[in-house]
Amino acid sequence: MVSAARSGGLAHILGSLRSALSAEVAFFDLTGNVLSSAPARTLWDFERVLAVHRSADASAPLTVLPVDIDGDTVGLLAARATDDPQQLLPVAIDLLALEISKLRAKQSGQAQLLATLLEDIFTKRVSDADAAARLAPFGIDGAARHRVLVGWDPTAGPGRRQLSWGSIDALVQDRPDPLMRARIGDQIVMVVPDDAMVQRIAETLHAHLLGAGRGGDPSSVRVGVGLAHAGTAGLRASYHEALTAVHEGGGVRSPKRVDLAGLFVMTNTADSLRDLAKSILGPLIDYDRVHNSDLLRTLQVFLRNNRSIQATTEALYVHRNTLRYRRGQIEQLLDMDLDDSAHIANLWLAFAILDDANIRDGE
Amino acid sequence: MSHASNAYRWESRAELATALPEEAAIYYEWLLGLPAGSRPGEALRRIGVAGVRAPEGGASGWIPVFYVDDLDAAVGRLAPGSWRTALSDEPGSVYVVDDQGSTVRLRTRKVGEAPGPANSLLNFDCSALDVPAAVRFYSGLLGLQVAEVAEDAYDMRFLLDSGDIVAGVFQLSGIERFEGRSIWITYFEVASVEESVTRAVQSGSRVRIPPVDSPVNRYAVLDDPWGNLYGFSHVFAVRGAQVTGGSFVPVGMDT
Numbered sequence: 158m159v160s161a162a163r164s165g166g167l168a169h170i171l172g173s174l175r176s177a178l179s180a181e182v183a184f185f186d187l188t189g190n191v192l193s194s195a196p197a198r199t200l201w202d203f204e205r206v207l208a209v210h211r212s213a214d215a216s217a218p219l220t221v222l223p224v225d226i227d228g229d230t231v232g233l234l235a236a237r238a239t240d241d242p243q244q245l246l247p248v249a250i251d252l253l254a255l256e257i258s259k260l261r262a263k264q265s266g267q268a269q270l271l272a273t274l275l276e277d278i279f280t281k282r283v284s285d286a287d288a289a290a291r292l293a294p295f296g297i298d299g300a301a302r303h304r305v306l307v308g309w310d311p312t313a314g315p316g317r318r319q320l321s322w323g324s325i326d327a328l329v330q331d332r333p334d335p336l337m338r339a340r341i342g343d344q345i346v347m348v349v350p351d352d353a354m355v356q357r358i359a360e361t362l363h364a365h366l367l368g369a370g371r372g373g374d375p376s377s378v379r380v381g382v383g384l385a386h387a388g389t390a391g392l393r394a395s396y397h398e399a400l401t402a403v404h405e406g407g408g409v410r411s412p413k414r415v416d417l418a419g420l421f422v423m424t425n426t427a428d429s430l431r432d433l434a435k436s437i438l439g440p441l442i443d444y445d446r447v448h449n450s451d452l453l454r455t456l457q458v459f460l461r462n463n464r465s466i467q468a469t470t471e472a473l474y475v476h477r478n479t480l481r482y483r484r485g486q487i488e489q490l491l492d493m494d495l496d497d498s499a500h501i502a503n504l505w506l507a508f509a510i511l512d513d514a515n516i517r518d519g520e
Numbered sequence: 521m522s523h524a525s526n527a528y529r530w531e532s533r534a535e536l537a538t539a540l541p542e543e544a545a546i547y548y549e550w551l552l553g554l555p556a557g558s559r560p561g562e563a564l565r566r567i568g569v570a571g572v573r574a575p576e577g578g579a580s581g582w583i584p585v586f587y588v589d590d591l592d593a594a595v596g597r598l599a600p601g602s603w604r605t606a607l608s609d610e611p612g613s614v615y616v617v618d619d620q621g622s623t624v625r626l627r628t629r630k631v632g633e634a635p636g637p638a639n640s641l642l643n644f645d646c647s648a649l650d651v652p653a654a655v656r657f658y659s660g661l662l663g664l665q666v667a668e669v670a671e672d673a674y675d676m677r678f679l680l681d682s683g684d685i686v687a688g689v690f691q692l693s694g695i696e697r698f699e700g701r702s703i704w705i706t707y708f709e710v711a712s713v714e715e716s717v718t719r720a721v722q723s724g725s726r727v728r729i730p731p732v733d734s735p736v737n738r739y740a741v742l743d744d745p746w747g748n749l750y751g752f753s754h755v756f757a758v759r760g761a762q763v764t765g766g767s768f769v770p771v772g773m774d775t
Contacts, residue, residue, distance in 0.1 A: 181693060190727040197732040199693040200647065200703075200741070336722040354550045354723050357745065361724045 167193040167256055174249045180238035184224070184253055188365055192232065206235045224250045226258055271295050272339035275346055278389055279396045288389040295337060297348050304355050305383040305395040307403050308338075308345035308362045312377045338362070344403075348392060351385035359409045376407035384412060386420070394420045418502075422509045434510035437503060440490040452490070455483045457508055464495065532686075533570040533585040534642050534706040535625065538746050545572040547744065551720055552708055567641040567708070579615070579623035581748045582706035584644045584687070586662055591628045597660045618657050620649050621701025626661075641709045643737075643753055645688035648702040651675050654689050662686065669735050676734065685736070705741055707753035713738045716752045720744075 167184060175182050175195035183194035189203035210221040210233055218239055224232040234250050274291050277283040283291070289299025297303070336358060339346045345366065349358050363380045381402030383395030397419060402410040422430070435442065441453045455473060459480075462468035470477050484495060493500040538544045545560035554563035561572045570585050588594045591614055595605060606615040612628040648654035655677050659666050664679040664686055675691040692702060710716045713731045717740045721727060728749065729741035737755040744750060 188726065190721060191730055193730060196693065198690060198729060200728055336719065352550060353546050357547065357723050361722060
């Protein structure tokens with residue numbers, strides 16, 4: 158079996174195990190995909206395998222053992238046998254774990270490259286033309302309409318996080334994954350063409366993150382689906398939309414409509430945007446600096462609370478007269494009317510630009 | 521000895537009886553990279569899928585549709601047994617449920633109609649509990665010759681029409697899922713089985729048999745998101761084959 162592992166990977170390990178045990182054997186990932194089996198043409202019942210693994214079906218003529226890597230179960234080895242007199246199965250699961258680790262190391266380089274590139278795109282650290290050229294080797298047409306999916310499992314332990322970056326199936330086949338998953342921080346990010354299958358791919362990502370074999374709480378895992386936009390700047394916008402959806406709650410979620418201000422900020426790469434925003438809000442920034450006041454934040458909280466006096470005073474812990482006074486100061490310094498829709502739109506956009514700039518600066 | 525080709529040549533179609541047929545049709549069209557038609561299922565028709573419909577009391581899943589000249593003659597060739605026929609909602613067509621519980625549909629070629637083009641985008645195999653019985657049944661039903669594949673580990677037979685493959689018959693192992701019945705699997709011809717499988721897994725299909733070679737093709741078997749069994753196939757370029765004493769021997773195979 159060790160010799161088989163050295164020479165031929167999963168298929169050889171299972172072939173050798175089958176011969177030694179004189180029994181059908183198969184190796185599954187936790188969502189029920191058969192990664193390899195011997196003989197190859199065998200239709201297994203994964204639900205039965207899973208039941209035996211959970212000790213719910215002790216009568217089955219099967220032995221099922223977990224294959225672990227770094228303390229995290231990544232697959233199940235099943236043998237249509239109840240006896241293992243030579244203790245071959247424990248050896249086999251060690252060899253399978255080694256094989257998966259080897260394959261993962263091989264592919265993780267490519268996934269890491271994509272993750273770095275996407276991070277550069279999302280934070281505007283790369284020009285759109287350069288980004289499009291660097292996306293091409295990953296099979297992503299930078300000019301086409303795509304959506305970004307962001308998956309996040311807030312309850313995932315460190316071991317599980319390491320393993321959920323991609324499909325074990327693609328790993329085993331040792332082929333580029335046409336829908337590659339990249340890990341950025343604790344998020345799984347996918348870039349998918351805007352077609353009829355987006356929702357299903359998002360649901361599949363959700364199911365994979367949840368892990369059918371782990372029996373977790375479906376509402377704990379979150380997948381955000383950004384809206385469809387063209388170009389690499391569109392990827393940035395879609396990523397932020399997906400991120401917003403993730404923060405809204407569990408399950409698969411998508412924003413109901415386009416946030417035009419957000420879209421404008423995410424897709425516009427003109428360097429002067431931040432200067433324009435500062436020229437609009439500059440009088441408040443300068444005044445706060447000199448007088449150690451809080452007018453900029455007051456205005457931002459006021460706008461975020463839809464100009465509600467009550468909500469704003471509660472958020473800032475100030476009296477309504479204080480807020481009224483500050484509002485007068487703000488209107489005077491900016492020479493703007495906070496009941497004027499055009500002025501409000503400008504201010505909203507200016508804050509969106511500064512927020513984005515601050516995120517990029519790591520503030 | 522006679523010459524044979526490895527091409528799947530027989531006028532055949534397939535139909536899918538499934539929950540959420542419209543959604544399933546969109547799924548398969550996306551999976552196979554078919555440009556969408558004006559309604560779900562239209563693009564599938566172009567590759568030989570006769571229809572995607574809800575199960576109506578009968579079998580569900582992918583069902584092969586074989587064309588025959590004479591429906592009564594076809595059924596009349598069968599020996600008595602526990603097989604049965606079930607009426608189809610279409611005149612000149614009938615479902616046949618074999619002794620081992622799997623279903624095919626027969627359709628009559630219209631009188632005077634020339635045989636349609638061979639369907640090279642779909643092929644079929646029967647994963648049988650009892651291979652000799654399945655071979656007897658379907659060779660009788662469709663009036664075909666039988667050849668055992670030389671040097672194959674899976675007890676595989678081909679049903680042949682003038683040397684061309686109509687379908688394969690395999691020994692089925694691991695039968696719990698199918699409650700002890702044989703099953704027909706419909707395969708879609710694709711450029712790369714591995715790429716198609718990866719795409720399918722990312723969109724909710726589940727791999728039942730990972731990519732593997734048979735004597736004539738590379739194939740994989742999956743469940744779609746609704747639990748219907750299907751396969752991908754890439755037929756090898758074979759320059760010919762010989763049928764010698766009932767054995768099918770591919771010759772000059774290129775991948």
